[in-house]
Amino acid sequence: MKTADVVIIGAGIVGSSVAFHLTELGCRNVLLIEREQYQGQGSTGKSMGGVRAQFATPVNIQMSMFSIPFFAEFEERVGMPSGYKNHGYLFVANNEPHMRYLRTNFALQTKLGLKQVELLDAQQIAKMVPQIRVDDVLGGSFCQSDGFVDPHLVMTGFYEKAKLAGAELWRSTEVTGIQTDAQGVCGVETTNGFVATRNVVNAAGPWAAGIAKMAGVDLPVHPLRRMLVPTEPFAGIPERCPMVVDMATGFHFRPEGLGLLLAYAHDDEKPGFHTNFDHDFVEKVLDRAITRVPSFENLAVNPKRGWAGLYEVSPDHHAIIGPAPGMKGLFFANGFSGHGVMHSPATGLLTAEWVLHGEPRIIDAHSLRMERFAEGRTLDETAVL
Ligand SMILES: Cc1cc2nc3c(=O)[nH]c(=O)nc-3n(C[C@H](O)[C@H](O)[C@H](O)COP(=O)(O)OP(=O)(O)OC[C@H]3O[C@@H](n4cnc5c(N)ncnc54)[C@H](O)[C@@H]3O)c2cc1C
Numbered sequence: 085m086k087t088a089d090v091v092i093i094g095a096g097i098v099g100s101s102v103a104f105h106l107t108e109l110g111c112r113n114v115l116l117i118e119r120e121q122y123q124g125q126g127s128t129g130k131s132m133g134g135v136r137a138q139f140a141t142p143v144n145i146q147m148s149m150f151s152i153p154f155f156a157e158f159e160e161r162v163g164m165p166s167g168y169k170n171h172g173y174l175f176v177a178n179n180e181p182h183m184r185y186l187r188t189n190f191a192l193q194t195k196l197g198l199k200q201v202e203l204l205d206a207q208q209i210a211k212m213v214p215q216i217r218v219d220d221v222l223g224g225s226f227c228q229s230d231g232f233v234d235p236h237l238v239m240t241g242f243y244e245k246a247k248l249a250g251a252e253l254w255r256s257t258e259v260t261g262i263q264t265d266a267q268g269v270c271g272v273e274t275t276n277g278f279v280a281t282r283n284v285v286n287a288a289g290p291w292a293a294g295i296a297k298m299a300g301v302d303l304p305v306h307p308l309r310r311m312l313v314p315t316e317p318f319a320g321i322p323e324r325c326p327m328v329v330d331m332a333t334g335f336h337f338r339p340e341g342l343g344l345l346l347a348y349a350h351d352d353e354k355p356g357f358h359t360n361f362d363h364d365f366v367e368k369v370l371d372r373a374i375t376r377v378p379s380f381e382n383l384a385v386n387p388k389r390g391w392a393g394l395y396e397v398s399p400d401h402h403a404i405i406g407p408a409p410g411m412k413g414l415f416f417a418n419g420f421s422g423h424g425v426m427h428s429p430a431t432g433l434l435t436a437e438w439v440l441h442g443e444p445r446i447i448d449a450h451s452l453r454m455e456r457f458a459e460g461r462t463l464d465e466t467a468v469l
Pocket residue numbers: 093094095096097098099117118119120123124125126127128129130131132133134135257258259260287288289290291310311312392393394395396417420421422423424425426427
């Protein structure tokens with residue numbers, strides 16, 4: 085019978101980071117289990133790859149302040165590039181409540197030691213990205229160390245380094261059950277046989293609630309479709325264009341290859357696992373795009389190149405990281421609500437610390453435990469795209 089010190093369910097960017105950090109901390113008998121033939125077919129492969137520290141709550145800012153420097157040094161630490169580009173995130177506000185919101189967040193971010201964030205006026209925004217229409221803009225905020233990574237490269241880097249240190253990956257293997265005894269978790273049932281273990285990490289992304297249910301735990305994470313569309317090559321923006329977020333409409337874009345990636349937060353979505361791409365998304369996103377960047381009326385977009393993936397959403401839009409209440413040996417690394425790529429380094433280390441040391445050490449992440457919902461201590465992140 086196969087035995088492992090830790091079984092990780094799901095080998096996307098989060099499961100791979102957990103495996104990497106466990107092995108870095110000296111735990112080498114680690115088994116990743118992935119039901120797909122290839123890694124990255126869940127949310128990781130659908131992500132926009134944005135990374136930012138411009139959040140509204142201390143724990144999210146701290147997660148990013150750990151993770152972004154990690155991406156910058158990824159190649160030295162992990163042995164493969166992360167594709168990190170520090171083009172920044174530029175939030176653009178055209179009304180006073182949004183400006184007030186940015187000022188409040190700026191004060192919190194700088195208090196926590198984020199050095200690169202700055203508040204800009206409309207002229208500074210126009211200088212940074214001259215194509216943006218600023219006649220109604222009051223100002224914005226920009227953080228140079230924000231930017232983008234390549235999620236697939238990061239996932240692969242974490243996994244390959246973990247593998248060198250002894251971690252194993254079972255592909256095309258589905259976890260179908262979690263067995264428990266009087267001491268807690270005692271193993272997982274899979275389509276490849278039973279694995280005995282006392283520690284299971286749930287890294288199943290949008291499918292996390294189903295995994296928790298296998299151990300009798302109700303995990304409040306639901307899947308929510310998000311769509312993106314790439315454009316054909318477009319030369320009309322600066323070479324180092326940041327991720328631009330028009331707060332008025334939720335429209336955001338960033339450079340990708342020779343073109344752009346376009347998206348907006350379509351809030352009318354209902355929870356569910358469907359990932360069909362609606363072709364009318366293209367018209368909706370372009371309407372919003374042209375409102376803020378008039379020259380985008382010349383963008384060429386092939387709707388067939390658009391895609392949809394799933395956010396894994398928690399009730400307060402914060403990750404749920406740590407031990408499962410009432411089930412010894414089950415750990416969550418779930419519920420990122422659109423931030424699982426950017427927070428994957430911090431999540432991997434925090435989870436490894438919970439498993440091996442019984443507490444998070446790099447930052448005080450007790451607030452991310454699932455108990456917060458029962459105890460009425462939810463966090464409420466509002467800077468969600
Ligand atoms: C359109 C879109 C844009 C996004 N943009 C960003 C962004 O800009 N920045 C950012 O930080 N995040 C972004 N995200 C969110 C980010 O992609 C996710 O938070 C992140 O990828 C979650 O990683 P994961 O490893 O937890 O999940 P996944 O990548 O979904 O991995 C979970 C894995 O578990 C496997 N699995 C599930 N059930 C089982 C089972 N029973 N047995 C075995 N294996 C199983 C799945 O096959 C899957 O491979 C975006 C998401 C989408 C959809």
